[in-house]
Amino acid sequence: MLDKPDAKDLLEALAAFLANDVVPELHGRKRFHALVAANVARILARESELGPSVQEREIVRLSRLLGREPDGAAASAEERMALETALGRELVSRIDAGEADEGPWRDEVYAYLRETVADKLRIDNPRML
Amino acid sequence: MKSKDLEKALTAFLSERSGEDVTVTGFVRMAGGASRAIYGFDARIGDEEHSLVLRMDAMSPALQAQSRDEFALLGVARERGVTVPRVYWDGDQSAGLGSKFFIMDRVRGEAIARKLLRDDAYAATRECLPEELARELARIHAIPVSDERLVFLESLSVAGPTEEVARYIDVLDALGGGHPQPVLRFVARWLAHNAPTPTSRALVHGDFRIGNIMFDEQGLTSVLDWELAHFGDSMEDLGWLCVRAWRFGVDDQPVGGLCDRERLFEAYEREGGVSVDPAAVRYWEILGNWKWAVMCVMQAGRRNDGSYPDIELAAIGRRIADSEWEALSLLEEDLRSAG
Numbered sequence: 001m002l003d004k005p006d007a008k009d010l011l012e013a014l015a016a017f018l019a020n021d022v023v024p025e026l027h028g029r030k031r032f033h034a035l036v037a038a039n040v041a042r043i044l045a046r047e048s049e050l051g052p053s054v055q056e057r058e059i060v061r062l063s064r065l066l067g068r069e070p071d072g073a074a075a076s077a078e079e080r081m082a083l084e085t086a087l088g089r090e091l092v093s094r095i096d097a098g099e100a101d102e103g104p105w106r107d108e109v110y111a112y113l114r115e116t117v118a119d120k121l122r123i124d125n126p127r128m129l
Numbered sequence: 130m131k132s133k134d135l136e137k138a139l140t141a142f143l144s145e146r147s148g149e150d151v152t153v154t155g156f157v158r159m160a161g162g163a164s165r166a167i168y169g170f171d172a173r174i175g176d177e178e179h180s181l182v183l184r185m186d187a188m189s190p191a192l193q194a195q196s197r198d199e200f201a202l203l204g205v206a207r208e209r210g211v212t213v214p215r216v217y218w219d220g221d222q223s224a225g226l227g228s229k230f231f232i233m234d235r236v237r238g239e240a241i242a243r244k245l246l247r248d249d250a251y252a253a254t255r256e257c258l259p260e261e262l263a264r265e266l267a268r269i270h271a272i273p274v275s276d277e278r279l280v281f282l283e284s285l286s287v288a289g290p291t292e293e294v295a296r297y298i299d300v301l302d303a304l305g306g307g308h309p310q311p312v313l314r315f316v317a318r319w320l321a322h323n324a325p326t327p328t329s330r331a332l333v334h335g336d337f338r339i340g341n342i343m344f345d346e347q348g349l350t351s352v353l354d355w356e357l358a359h360f361g362d363s364m365e366d367l368g369w370l371c372v373r374a375w376r377f378g379v380d381d382q383p384v385g386g387l388c389d390r391e392r393l394f395e396a397y398e399r400e401g402g403v404s405v406d407p408a409a410v411r412y413w414e415i416l417g418n419w420k421w422a423v424m425c426v427m428q429a430g431r432r433n434d435g436s437y438p439d440i441e442l443a444a445i446g447r448r449i450a451d452s453e454w455e456a457l458s459l460l461e462e463d464l465r466s467a468g
Contacts, residue, residue, distance in 0.1 A: 033440050036441050036444050037440050040440065040444050040447075085307070085308070085309065088309030088311060089309045091309065091311045092311050092314050095314045095315050096314060096318075101318055101322065106464070109311075110457070110460075110461075110464060113312050113315055114457055116311075117450055117457060118454070120450040121450050121451070121454060124447045124448070125447075125448075125451055128450075128454055
């Protein structure tokens with residue numbers, strides 16, 4: 001077991017250092033890039049905290065949308081990532097084939113997309129929600 | 130070409146064209162990227178002092194083939210009262226500067242959006258800018274598409290939004306690397322099936338937004354970045370101006386963080402623009418948010434040797450969700466009314 005602090009706490013400390021100590025010392029383009037860097041550290045802090053549950057919800061939601069039993073057994077991180085990608089590609093090919101152009105399944109797809117983007121924003125930019 | 134050699138070739142070009150003795154001073158690279166380079170300089174031409182800009186196309190022939198004839202566009206726009214720098218001369222490779230270029234007045238002012246929207250110095254500018262933007266757009270859209278100097282735009286214009294969407298989908302297909310983008314695909318289907326009937330066929334600026342205009346403490350000083358100009362629906366420029374990314378955080382003011390849509394539309398009509406079709410503008414706003422998301426995917430894919438040239442480009446992939454959320458939010462109403 002790793003010692004404390006964990007990734008989230010370390011990344012928050014990094015973000016605070018960049019925003020509070022580095023940014024005020026810089027000007028112009030470098031100052032802007034330091035602000036971006038602080039934001040990147042905050043994204044990573046949220047991803048380390050929320051990433052696993054967001055991915056789990058995504059697999060369940062996407063499986064249901066595609067009429068599959070959610071497969072909770074995908075054990076390794078690589079397997080979960082591969083499953084998520086395969087399901088996403090299946091959805092894309094059904095959208096491209098026009099299956100979500102109208103009707104009740106279009107509304108289900110829309111609701112799914114809203115929830116998925118909301119989960120992305122919880123990590124990438126929670127202020128947008 | 131080295132800066133010193135470029136300065137020498139430029140001086141020779143200026144004396145040849147003006148027939149006067151020319152001295153160039155303060156020659157400095159101001160900005161530039163993969164597709165262009167911009168240099169500022171002062172020139173004494175005969176007895177007159179000029180503050181000028183040299184705008185050069187990229188060296189790569191592939192990019193040059195795509196580049197708009199901005200010299201011709203700016204000339205026509207200025208004649209029609211659009212606020213753009215005065216252009217003087219243009220030349221091609223044979224002029225010895227290494228690529229296609231033109232020379233124009235150097236305009237005073239600032240282009241950084243965050244300063245415009247936040248600095249106290251620009252409070253008066255923020256107040257008058259919506260009407261000025263509307264006036265510029267109305268004048269651009271009144272430029273006759275039959276002007277023979279603009280014939281080159283014909284081959285650069287797509288037939289309509291459906292073709293535009295198809296073109297960007299091809300880009301997504303080409304660089305996706307198998308990473309699924311269901312939101313972008315879903316919105317693309319809606320865009321392809323809901324294109325509005327064009328209000329008019331006009332000269333469309335194509336990238337008219339905060340960030341692409343120059344301003345000072347009194348107001349707008351120049352409309353920049355004409356390289357996406359084409360013929361199309363004038364409503365496209367109004368919709369693009371409302372895209373969320375150009376609000377730079379002032380999200381309760383849809384038009385570039387400055388004002389609401391109604392104020393823009395009213396001013397545009399008052400300044401002689403065609404009658405605004407709010408549903409068509411809304412369509413173009415959805416398309417604009419979608420297109421910006423696709424552009425973020427493109428930017429995020431632009432890595433050199435496995436790493437990004439700077440942190441801004443590395444982070445841009447994580448802005449995709451912002452535009453997806455905005456496009457889906459705007460779509461909600463339309464989906465509901467369609468049943």
